Amino acid sequence: MTDQTSQNAAKLYGIAVSSGIIIGKAHLVDRSRVRILYQYLISDEQVKKEVERFRCALDKTKDQISTAKSRMPDHIKKHAFILDTHLMILDDTMFAEATINTILEEKINAEWALKKSIQNIGELFEQIDDPYIKERFSDVESVAERILRHLAGKNQDSLFDIDDRVIIVAHDLSPADTSALNPGKIMGFITDVGGRTSHTAIMAKSLKIPAVVALESVTLQVQEGNLLIVNGNNGEVLINPDDETINRYQEMQLQYERYESSIVRVSHLPAETTDGHRIATMANIEFLEEVVMAKDHGAEGVGLYRTEFHFLRSDTLPGEEELFEDYKQVAEIMAPEPVTIRTLDLGGDKFSGQLELSKEMNPALGLRAIRFCLKERGIFRGQLRAILRASAYGNVKILLPMISGLQEVLDTRMILDEVKEDFDGLKIPYDRNIKVGVMIEVPSAVAVADVLARHVDFFSIGTNDLIQYALAIDRINEHVAYMYQPFHPAILRMIRQVVEGAKKGGISVALCGEMAEDPLCTFSLLGLGIDELSMNSMGVPLIKKLIRSMSMAEAKADLEKIFQLDTASTVREFILKRMEPFRSDLGGKNLFRQ
Amino acid sequence: MELRKTLKIDNELGLHARSAAKIVALTSEYKADLFLKKEDQEVDGSSILSILTLACPKGTEVEARTVGEDSEALMEALDKLFKQKFGESR
Numbered sequence: 001m002t003d004q005t006s007q008n009a010a011k012l013y014g015i016a017v018s019s020g021i022i023i024g025k026a027h028l029v030d031r032s033r034v035r036i037l038y039q040y041l042i043s044d045e046q047v048k049k050e051v052e053r054f055r056c057a058l059d060k061t062k063d064q065i066s067t068a069k070s071r072m073p074d075h076i077k078k079h080a081f082i083l084d085t086h087l088m089i090l091d092d093t094m095f096a097e098a099t100i101n102t103i104l105e106e107k108i109n110a111e112w113a114l115k116k117s118i119q120n121i122g123e124l125f126e127q128i129d130d131p132y133i134k135e136r137f138s139d140v141e142s143v144a145e146r147i148l149r150h151l152a153g154k155n156q157d158s159l160f161d162i163d164d165r166v167i168i169v170a171h172d173l174s175p176a177d178t179s180a181l182n183p184g185k186i187m188g189f190i191t192d193v194g195g196r197t198s199h200t201a202i203m204a205k206s207l208k209i210p211a212v213v214a215l216e217s218v219t220l221q222v223q224e225g226n227l228l229i230v231n232g233n234n235g236e237v238l239i240n241p242d243d244e245t246i247n248r249y250q251e252m253q254l255q256y257e258r259y260e261s262s263i264v265r266v267s268h269l270p271a272e273t274t275d276g277h278r279i280a281t282m283a284n285i286e287f288l289e290e291v292v293m294a295k296d297h298g299a300e301g302v303g304l305y306r307t308e309f310h311f312l313r314s315d316t317l318p319g320e321e322e323l324f325e326d327y328k329q330v331a332e333i334m335a336p337e338p339v340t341i342r343t344l345d346l347g348g349d350k351f352s353g354q355l356e357l358s359k360e361m362n363p364a365l366g367l368r369a370i371r372f373c374l375k376e377r378g379i380f381r382g383q384l385r386a387i388l389r390a391s392a393y394g395n396v397k398i399l400l401p402m403i404s405g406l407q408e409v410l411d412t413r414m415i416l417d418e419v420k421e422d423f424d425g426l427k428i429p430y431d432r433n434i435k436v437g438v439m440i441e442v443p444s445a446v447a448v449a450d451v452l453a454r455h456v457d458f459f460s461i462g463t464n465d466l467i468q469y470a471l472a473i474d475r476i477n478e479h480v481a482y483m484y485q486p487f488h489p490a491i492l493r494m495i496r497q498v499v500e501g502a503k504k505g506g507i508s509v510a511l512c513g514e515m516a517e518d519p520l521c522t523f524s525l526l527g528l529g530i531d532e533l534s535m536n537s538m539g540v541p542l543i544k545k546l547i548r549s550m551s552m553a554e555a556k557a558d559l560e561k562i563f564q565l566d567t568a569s570t571v572r573e574f575i576l577k578r579m580e581p582f583r584s585d586l587g588g589k590n591l592f593r594q
Numbered sequence: 595m596e597l598r599k600t601l602k603i604d605n606e607l608g609l610h611a612r613s614a615a616k617i618v619a620l621t622s623e624y625k626a627d628l629f630l631k632k633e634d635q636e637v638d639g640s641s642i643l644s645i646l647t648l649a650c651p652k653g654t655e656v657e658a659r660t661v662g663e664d665s666e667a668l669m670e671a672l673d674k675l676f677k678q679k680f681g682e683s684r
Contacts (some may be wrong), residue, residue: 085611088618088642095643121643128649136611136646316611321683 009240014215015195016235018204019538021253023246024187026226027166028219029173039109050103054110057150062090064146082139082316089143094121111151118144131376132317167230169222173200188212188230190237192219202309204232206289212237267298267541269548271533273526277552280532281544282340284512288326291333294537298544301337303534304399304460304512305330307383308346317379323386331394338395340460340510340534341387342439344379345369345401364468369402374411385419391431399460403438403445409455412436437510440498441465449498453505460534461498463513467491485568486515487575492524492562499529510534519582520575522546527559546582595626596661597669602653605679609650611642613680618642620671626662628672 041047069083089095095117102113118140125137165185171192187209194200194213204211210232222228222239229238229249233256238245272278282303283294294302310318310326331339346368373380390396400412416436423430438445438452441462445452449459463486467473470490473480485491495511502509510532515521517539525533526547533543558578565571603609609617621628621639628639630648632655637644639658650656660668675681 081612081615085615085642088615092641092643093638094641124643124647128647130608130610130649130651132607132610133646133649139611140643319607 009238009242010221012215012218012221012237012239014190014212014218014235014237016211016232017194017201017213018189018209018211019232020188020208020210021229021231021233021249021256022167022188022210023227023229023249023253024165024167026169026222026224026228028222028224029168029170037109038112041103041107041109047104047107050110051100053151054099054103054114054147057110057147058090058096060150061143061146062087065090085136085139086143089140095140095143111148114144114147114151135317167228169219169228170200171219173203188232190215190218190222190228190230192216202286206287208293263541263545264297267296267544269298269544270300271544271547273547273550273552273555275551275553277526279526279530279547280510281540281547282338282510282512282532282534283537283540284534285330285537288329290537291330294540295334297537297540299537299540301395302330302334302339303510303532305339305341307342307344311344311346320382320386323383324389327386327390327396328393331390331396335394338397340397340399340437341390342399342401343370343383343387344373346372364474370400370408370412371402374408377415381415381419384416385422388416388419388423388430388434389428391434392429396431397435397437397458399437399439401439401462402442402465403440403452404442405444405448406451406455409436409438409452413455437507439465439512441469443470443494446470446494446498449501450504451501453501453507456507458508458510459498459502460510460512461495461530463491463495463511463515466494466513470494485572486518486521487524487571488568489563489566489571492528492571495525495528495530503529508532517543519543519546520572520579523550523555523558523575523578524562526550526552527555527557527562549582595663595665596659597665598657598659599669599673600655600657601673601676602655603650603676604652605682606652606684607682608652608654609645609648611646613682614642614645616675616680617645617672620675621668624660624662624664624668624671626660626665626668628668629659629661631657631659 041050065083065086098120099110099113099117102108102116103110106113121140122137125134125140128134165187167188167190168186169190172194173189173191186207189200189204189209189211191200191211191213192215200211200213210230212230212232212235215237218237227240227246229236229241229246231237231249231252238249241249270278271281280300280303281298282301283290283297283299284304284306285291285294285302286306287309291302305327307323310323327339327341367375373383384398387396387398398416400409403409413436420430420432422428435457437458437460438456439462440446440449440452440459441464443466446466453459467484467486467488468475471483471485471488473483475481475484499509508531509529511525511530512534514535515525516533517535519542522533522543535543562571562574565574603613605613607613617628617630618640629636630639630645631637632648632650635648636659637648639645648656658669658672660666660672662668
């Protein structure tokens with residue numbers, strides 16, 4: 001979407017994935033794929049030159065990887081192994097020598113010859129059954145891509161060489177790109193593609209800088225050095241704004257920072273209603289570095305630790321040891337507060353480079369999350385082992401995603417019991433009373449909530465997926481996205497049913513979707529009887545403050561009225577009116593926009 | 595000088611990237627050449643990609659063949675590497 005205001009000025013809208021407002025200069029990073037040309041070589045002289053050109057590109061690539069390795073900060077040096085593998089691939093006879101021979105024998109250009117070598121290697125790897133080994137082919141492709149870029153004479157700008165503080169503009173950013181960047185020089189990220197869980201989003205949040213993704217063609221519209229305004233609170237990106245606009249945004253930037261610090265000051269106070277009901281407010285985190293931020297913002301534990309990052313960030317599957325170290329640290333920092341670790345939720349909208357997931361017509365209804373884990377039991381068992389081992393170091397809970405019925409719980413329990421038995425034999429310490437809960441995000445789980453409640457220790461309602469599955473809408477599909485309505489009476493009734501099922505089974509209910517941090521939902525969720533709200537840590541201070549300003553009795557009375565209303569829009573209107581007195585609490589957040 | 599010896603892969607993950615890389619790195623320290631054979635497929639021990647295509651899970655036996663002046667030293671070091679499960683804990 002482009003909205004032309006004056007010459008060269010433009011406004012784009014994307015998905016805001018990391019909050020804050022910044023004004024700065026653009027730095028474009030070219031990460032597009034290289035196009036391959038096919039050429040026959042006529043003379044022997046040309047053939048000789050072509051071999052030389054390939055050798056030269058090979059050497060440059062080696063230098064580049066060696067440099068990247070030497071620049072790696074110490075704490076991520078253990079991942080340097082991937083770069084060593086890449087260097088070995090460059091030296092491999094199947095790779096380098098084979099390509100040179102192809103140039104000599106078939107008299108074709110280096111790019112084409114390299115492509116043939118890759119295809120040959122690909123065919124060999126295709127026959128391997130072991131997914132761990134099979135996925136190494138992605139390393140071969142990644143190395144080849146680097147060589148192709150050198151062959152094309154493309155400038156391989158390293159994010160490390162940036163001098164000024166800039167806003168990075170890229171098609172997409174990979175872990176390799178961001179691991180090479182100098183955090184002090186980056187003000188923010190904006191990218192053509194990506195989503196809330198993309199690597200760019202994760203990095204930006206960890207660096208506490210704003211980021212907007214899914215801007216479609218921002219790399220085509222922005223030129224090097226253009227002045228940009230990035231609003232990570234609502235997804236706006238302004239290119240070449242005029243002075244008046246800049247002034248306005250500078251004011252907004254200041255206000256936002258003031259608002260942030262004012263609200264954070266009282267964030268350590270508990271979320272207790274005026275009539276004494278206490279709600280646990282927890283943080284959703286994606287990686288270790290976020291734990292400190294969560295504590296700073298007053299989160300009373302981690303309600304949802306997403307574990308996909310380790311499986312997505314590099315070309316190799318993480319080992320049990322690596323996962324254990326990570327989970328252990330999170331548990332230790334948070335202890336004695338709880339850390340709820342959600343097991344691998346891969347599939348659907350998430351992309352995995354190394355796991356060979358076949359293309360599905362309907363990924364949201366396909367092999368993902370617990371289904372994937374119960375199929376790839378080796379991966380699942382490794383993760384469960386890591387979680388159990390970490391449970392000896394803090395207050396760890398296990399959360400199973402996308403449960404659709406009791407069978408998946410029973411199957412998982414069986415694996416877990418086997419691991420426990422193993423550990424008992426080997427005298428490996430773990431928390432014998434570790435709590436196991438399930439995500440309620442599939443409508444069938446809502447229907448059997450009372451059954452599930454008898455077999456698990458807690459529920460966590462994942463409203464994002466629940467709303468999509470219950471209302472049969474794909475949020476990413478622009479034609480139906482407007483129907484994504486948290487206030488749909490069906491959703492509120494489903495949450496009520498889940499809470500009733502939980503209370504019958506005597507277990508607690510958490511809620512960890514975006515509804516948890518939407519101030520408009522807070523009253524209703526209180527009234528519904530949710531015990532715990534888990535959200536991005538940035539949202540914790542505000543929600544805590546809101547809870548402190550209302551009574552449970554009022555919330556319940558409101559809910560009675562809400563259940564009399566028939567449509568999402570009438571519910572929304574009712575809530576907006578009800579929230580009017582709290583407008584000032586909401587500060588810089590423009591929650592009243594449609 | 596040529597030596598042959600059957601070696602067993604004992605680490606949990608089998609001959610995956612990390613263990614294969616160790617074999618390649620070790621071989622590069624010696625003048626002798628290394629070949630690894632599983633069933634009737636023999637590959638060059640200095641090529642990590644070739645080793646990976648052997649696809650050896652835990653428990654696989656491979657025949658190592660070292661050729662060259664220090665083939666004995668290479669075989670000895672290789673034997674040790676396999677026995678130590680490539681330095682992996684499991």
